[in-house]
Amino acid sequence: MLQQIDRASMDASQDQLPRSAVTEQRVHQQILHACQSVYDRIEPLREAAIGRSEELGHTVREHMEAMEPLVQSSIQAASISYDTKSQTTIFEQCKTVVEAELQMLYGCKDAGGNPKAHELHVIVNDSANQLRDALAEMQRNVNRMASEAGVIHGVVENISRSIAVTDETTALQSVTGTFTDAQTRMINALEEISRIATDMPLTLPDSLGPLALRLSERYSDLANDSRLAIATLPSPNLAQKLRVAVQKLGTACIDEVKIAGQRRAHPNDQRILDDLSHGSRAVVERVQEVLAALHEGSRGTQACINAANTVSGIIGDLDTTIMFATAGSLNPQRDSEKFGDHREAILKTAKALVEDTKALVAGAASNQEQLAVAAQNAVRTIVNLSDAVKNGAVSLSSDNAEAQVMVIHAVRDVAAALSNLIQATKNASGRSLHDPAMGHLKEAAKVMVTNVTSLLKTVKTVEDEHQRGTRALEAAIEAIGQEIHLYDTGEAPTRGS
Structure with missing residues (x-):
């Protein structure tokens, strides 16, 4: 048996020990059962060795029959362990048990069942105690391994079930x-x-x-x-x-x-x-x-998050521009530059923002791809509108600081409304028309309309020209109102409406 253990230990150290198909839980139970079986036979063997010679041969055979499963189960346990330290511990403890068993058999042979060989009885008793200690230590180690394996096994089973879900x-x-x-x-x-x-x-x-x-x-x-x-x-x-x-x-x-x-x-x-x-x-x-x-899978949602961050930066930039305008230090680069030179760009970009707003509102009920495009377009347009308004404000003389502040404030309000609209669109994405998030989206769109209207009125106030372009823009704003009305009546607008 010792040679069998040594050979298995050598194979394990070279990663050549055949892996058993028995489960870890089963092999632990086998070892514990074998340990207990040997343990229960120690006392009958001890008694036979010190005074019942007629029973000695029978009890020795029983011991050998109990030891064989212990050795085999220990080798199986080592074969299914990936941990070299666990393997070594199992082999060492099994070897200790076998050696203690061997010493007890030698002592029993010498005592021979002679009730008068008191000195030999001491050796038998000591070897019996050593065997009990070796078996108890092995049982403690296997119980600890089984307990830890049980906890880990339960956790692994839980994750495996979740994977199947x-x-x-x-x-x-x-x-x-x-x-x-x-x-x-x-x-x-x-x-x-x-x-x-x-x-x-x-x-x-x-x-x-x-x-x-x-x-x-x-x-x-x-x-x-x-x-x-x-x-x-x-x-x-x-x-x-x-x-x-x-x-x-x-x-x-x-x-x-x-x-x-x-x-x-x-x-x-x-x-x-x-x-x-x-x-x-x-x-x-x-x-x-x-x-x-x-x-x-959420390109649209992510695009809305990115868009909101970009618009937040635009709002911060406009706040800084307002500070300069309030201080009267927002001066034109060229004296010949007039607000009217930028009016057409403002009107054109504002009209584009109207279309982008419609697309955003419709995007909440569309797929992620369409929502992503709508969010990206809206950001690009608000950047252009912000630049157009800032350029227009700069073209006004510093003597007209109040007008500069007023027009930049107006576009800042539009940017803030767009930020809220983007957030509302993200929250409403994929939801039913009767979801509360859709109600928030409608309110955000209405605020957006109000603020774009306010920007247009401010532009008209700064310079009363190009009425025709402004009226065309107001017509586009009315289209947004119609889109919102469709939502209020429970019908989802489309990009082409």
Whole structure:
């Protein structure tokens, strides 16, 4: 038996030990059962050795029959462990038990069941105690391994079930919520998954259990929300891409949890800590892949976020320009430059903004691609309108600072209204016409109309020319009002209306 253990240990060190098909839980139970079986036979053997010679042969055979399963189960346990330290511990403890058994058999042979060989009885008793201690130590170690494996096994099972959930189809008719709803929750879960994975290599081994459990819980939330996201994506290719990304993240989480279990069992093993760090990086990389798939499926929503940030910068720039105008330091670059030279550009750009506003309002009920284009166009137009108004204001003399401030304030109000409209459009994207978010969108569009109208009136006040162009713009503004009226009556406008 000792040679059998030594040979298996050598094969394991060279990574040549055949892997058993028995589950870890089953082999742990086999070892514990074999240990107890040997333990229960120690006392009968001891009694036979010190005074019942007629029973000695029978009890020795029983011991040998009990030892064989213990050795085989120990080798199986080592074969399914990827941790070299665990393998070494199993082999060493099994070898200690076999050696203690051998010493007891030698003592029993010498005592021979002679009740008068008191000195030999002491050796038998000592060897029996040593065998009991060796078996108890092995049982403690296997119980600890089984306990840790049980916790890790439960966490792994939970993640595996969550991965399977992503393959379950959800009928679009039964969906409650939008892609944006799912995306928001998924991003929150992904951020926490990334944080937990990053923290794991830096966490004390004893604290890894709760972290692994929290990781599985957040992944479960992510997997459930991914079903809504997948069901509401308009493109089957994007839906499949998101599903695969979420599943790959789940696999990375399982690997990380398993390594965390090894880290708990062997807190001083540097190789396991290195593996845990590598697994952490793998989880973070998979998180980024899911985020990329989400963003690809929400181009319109992301474009709205980017547009809102750009418009915020424009508002800040206009605030600075207002400060200069108020101080009377906003002077024309050329004395011959007149406000009328910029009036046509302002009117033309404002008219384009009217069209972009219509597209934004319609974009809330459209797909992500159309929403992205509408948001990008609106930003480009507000940049041009802001520049046109600023150039017009600069062309006014510094003696007319009040007019400069008034016209820049007017375009700033338009930019602020556009910022609110973009935010409302993002929130209303993909929702039904009766959703409260659609009500907020209507209100934001009305404010936008009011502020563009105010800008036009301000331009007319500064210089009463080109009435025809202004009236044409006012007609376009009326078109926005009609679009809003369609929303109020429950009909979604289209870009071509």
